[in-house]
Amino acid sequence: MKTDELIAMLASNAGPVSYRAERGRMLATLALGTFVAFVMMYFVLGLRPDMEQAVMLPMFWVKLVFPGAVAILAAVALVRLGSPGMPLGRLTMALALPFAMVWIMASLTLVNAAPAARPALILGSSWERCSISIAVLAVPTWLAAFWAARRFAPTRLRPASAVAGLLAGAAAAVVYAVHCTEMQAPFLAVWYVLGMLVPTLLGWAIGPKVLRW
Numbered sequence: 001m002k003t004d005e006l007i008a009m010l011a012s013n014a015g016p017v018s019y020r021a022e023r024g025r026m027l028a029t030l031a032l033g034t035f036v037a038f039v040m041m042y043f044v045l046g047l048r049p050d051m052e053q054a055v056m057l058p059m060f061w062v063k064l065v066f067p068g069a070v071a072i073l074a075a076v077a078l079v080r081l082g083s084p085g086m087p088l089g090r091l092t093m094a095l096a097l098p099f100a101m102v103w104i105m106a107s108l109t110l111v112n113a114a115p116a117a118r119p120a121l122i123l124g125s126s127w128e129r130c131s132i133s134i135a136v137l138a139v140p141t142w143l144a145a146f147w148a149a150r151r152f153a154p155t156r157l158r159p160a161s162a163v164a165g166l167l168a169g170a171a172a173a174v175v176y177a178v179h180c181t182e183m184q185a186p187f188l189a190v191w192y193v194l195g196m197l198v199p200t201l202l203g204w205a206i207g208p209k210v211l212r213w
Contacts, residue, residue, distance in 0.1 A: 026078075027075075029144040029148045030075065030167070033140040033142075033143065034140070034172075036140035036141075037139075037172055037175045038175050040140070041178070045176075046179060048178065048180065050181070054183075057183065059183045059184075060177075062105075063183075063192075066098050066173075067171070067173035067192065069098045070170035070196065071174065073094055074163050074170060075167055076091060077095060078160065079152070081149075081154055081159055082151075082153060083152060084153055084155050095166075102188055106186040106190075110122075118186075121184045121185075121187065122187060123187070124182040124187040124191075126182060127190075127191050130191040130195060131192075132195070133179075134169060134172045134173050134176050134192065134196065134198070135198035135199060136172075137175050138165075138168040138169045138172035138198070138199040141171045142165060142169075142202075142203070144168075145167050146207070146210055150210075157207060157208035157211045158204055161208060162200050162201075162204040162207065163200075165201070165207070168199045169198065169199040169200055172199075176192075176195070177192075
């Protein structure tokens, strides 16, 4: 058989990649990773004891909506980065928007607070374990995100791996928020963001080796 005939035969059996099916698998995998993170949080850290009162406070929902929005946008970005030739477009700006809003809230809170009260607004009572806890809780979703990314065909390996890490960190921040009793915007803007950046930077650093075809 000639080479051209072999190529033609192989090509005749090839079909387009079903990105809809891959997106479904990715969502299922990410949901499983986030569920594992929730189980870890529940049995190791526990839910905050005042949950019934906390759900009545706007800041409790801000703590969920902020990382939740980042996680959703990062998932969309991961799909695009996993599709060769598909640009991110305005998605990069959209990803920055939740962070900008939280930092604006934190800045306004600090400006309106007495100078002596500002350190407590930033540090709270759990700053030393917040970022570390989020980074640890991100591990299951981080593994799930990288597995899902490999199912696509990413060519921009470092951005794709960084976005996978950001997705994992944001999902972990949502999970950690139902344990954390801190309710200050400056605390959220510093320690939650740092917790999300740990898996992001880790993905940027080692992700290309993991995602390489």
